[in-house]
Amino acid sequence: MNDADMFAIPQLNGRREIDAGATWLREQLQRAEHDRVVIGLSGGVDSAVTAMWASQALGTEALILVSMPYGLLSPSRFTASTPDSLAHARRVASLLSGTDYRELDIASTVDVEADVTGLGADLGAAPDDPGARSALGNLKARIRAVRLRYFANRMQALVLGTENKTEHYLGYFTIGGDEESDLELLGNYLKAEVIDLARTLGVPREIIGKNPSADLWSGQTDEGELGFTYRAADHVLHVTGCSAELTGDTASRFATDVDTTNRVLSRVRATEYKRAPKPVFPRTAHVR
Numbered sequence: 532m533n534d535a536d537m538f539a540i541p542q543l544n545g546r547r548e549i550d551a552g553a554t555w556l557r558e559q560l561q562r563a564e565h566d567r568v569v570i571g572l573s574g575g576v577d578s579a580v581t582a583m584w585a586s587q588a589l590g591t592e593a594l595i596l597v598s599m600p601y602g603l604l605s606p607s608r609f610t611a612s613t614p615d616s617l618a619h620a621r622r623v624a625s626l627l628s629g630t631d632y633r634e635l636d637i638a639s640t641v642d643v644e645a646d647v648t649g650l651g652a653d654l655g656a657a658p659d660d661p662g663a664r665s666a667l668g669n670l671k672a673r674i675r676a677v678r679l680r681y682f683a684n685r686m687q688a689l690v691l692g693t694e695n696k697t698e699h700y701l702g703y704f705t706i707g708g709d710e711e712s713d714l715e716l717l718g719n720y721l722k723a724e725v726i727d728l729a730r731t732l733g734v735p736r737e738i739i740g741k742n743p744s745a746d747l748w749s750g751q752t753d754e755g756e757l758g759f760t761y762r763a764a765d766h767v768l769h770v771t772g773c774s775a776e777l778t779g780d781t782a783s784r785f786a787t788d789v790d791t792t793n794r795v796l797s798r799v800r801a802t803e804y805k806r807a808p809k810p811v812f813p814r815t816a817h818v819r
Contacts, residue, residue, distance in 0.1 A: 540769050543724050545731030552716055553588035559714050560589070560689065567688035569595040569679050571709075572632075573746065574619035576729050576738050577693040581716055582623055582630075583732040585691055591629035595682055598624075598634045599675045601746075607638035608651065609667065616746045619738050626735075633682075637674050644670055668745065672708030680711070689713040697722040697764050700773045701757065701795070702802020709745070710805075721768060722761040757798070759791050767795040774799075 560566060568585055572578050586594055598620040602611030617634070624632040645651035645667065653663040683690045692712025694704055696719055704710040717725055722743075729739050743753040743761065754760050 540721060540723055540765060543720075543727045545727055548728065549584060549587065549731060552584060556585060556588040556691075556714075556716065563689060563713075565687060565689050567593045567595060567686060568691040569597065569682045569686070569688045570691050571675055571679050571693065572596045572598045572620040572623060573693070574598070574616035574623075574738070575693075575743060575746075576734060576741075577695055577717060577725060579619070579623045579734045579738050580725055580729045580732060581691060581693045582627060583734060584716055584728070586627050586630070587732075591627045594627065594630040595686060595688055596620075596624055596627070596630050596632045597679060597682060598632070599637050599678060600634070601636065601641060601671055602638045604634060604636035605638050607636075608642045608645065609654065611638075612746050613744070615741070616744075619735075619741075622735055622738070626733075635678060637671060637678070640674050641667075641671055644674070668751070669705045669708060672705035672745070676705075676708050676711040683713070691716065692718075694718060695722055695725050696720055696773070697761055697768060699806065700768055701764060701798050702805045703753065703757065704805070706805060721765040723765045759794055763791050764795050767792050768799075771796070 556568075560568070566589075568589065570578060570582050570585065572582060582594065582596055598617060600612040600617045601607060602609070603614060603617050620634075624630060642651070645654070650663060650666055650670065653660065654667060657663060679690050682688065690712045692710065692715040694710055694712075694715055695717040698704055699710075699718060717728075720728065726739060744751055745753060757764070
């Protein structure tokens with residue numbers, strides 16, 4: 532076996548993973564004494580895989596799918612979501628007949644919060660300011676999380692998240708937003724492996740093949756924001772075992788160029804605080 536083979540991401544047995552994941556999901560719901568899940572349906576491949584996988588595990592009647600575009604169904608102050616995101620969410624919902632599918636535009640809530648916090652004024656003065664634009668994207672993600680949690684509470688369901696392993700270790704998620712869930716199916720799968728699962732599940736090709744985007748602002752793409760491709764990130768994370776420290780033994784075996792490798796590892800290190808347990812002061816004395 533040569534170095535390239537040794538460090539290649541192994542091919543998934545998609546059917547085996549899906550069957551095992553279906554059993555796991557049923558067990559988790561039984562343990563929690565719930566029988567329904569709520570999923571945010573973005574129109575991307577991660578949420579499509581999660582929804583179609585959950586439907587095989589639980590049946591479509593157990594799914595509450597919520598699409599939450601910005602500015603596509605109601606007036607908005609800022610640039611609206613990409614129309615394809617809603618079209619692709621509807622495409623997935625149409626394949627899962629019997630689900631409780633809902634569409635709720637978040638524009639009115641986002642715009643009010645932007646005004647209250649002063650974010651709207653900041654963006655009005657400097658529309659391309661990276662910090663303000665990022666804050667708007669995070670605000671959208673958190674409002675979506677609040678709505679998913681409402682339906683979970685109201686309908687006695689669990690929130691089934693859609694985060695994959697690559698996103699998690701890159702810290703490419705919003706605290707209190709898209710990482711806010713009760714359980715995750717994709718958390719141990721790299722992005723390339725999610726694509727393999729998508730093909731096995733029959734996710735539409737137009738969803739599998741499109742450029743990944745959290746749809747947080749006009750023209751935003753995951754890879755454009757990260758500064759490297761998911762393919763490169765997957766390779767680095769696989770070779771290092773998702774550790775930010777690259778050993779000399781593995782350094783020479785990267786197919787990815789050194790600059791990209793360093794950028795991936797730098798991001799893993801910089802976002803460690805997002806994955807670590809919340810620090811709690813141990814206090815200096817105890818009350819008797």
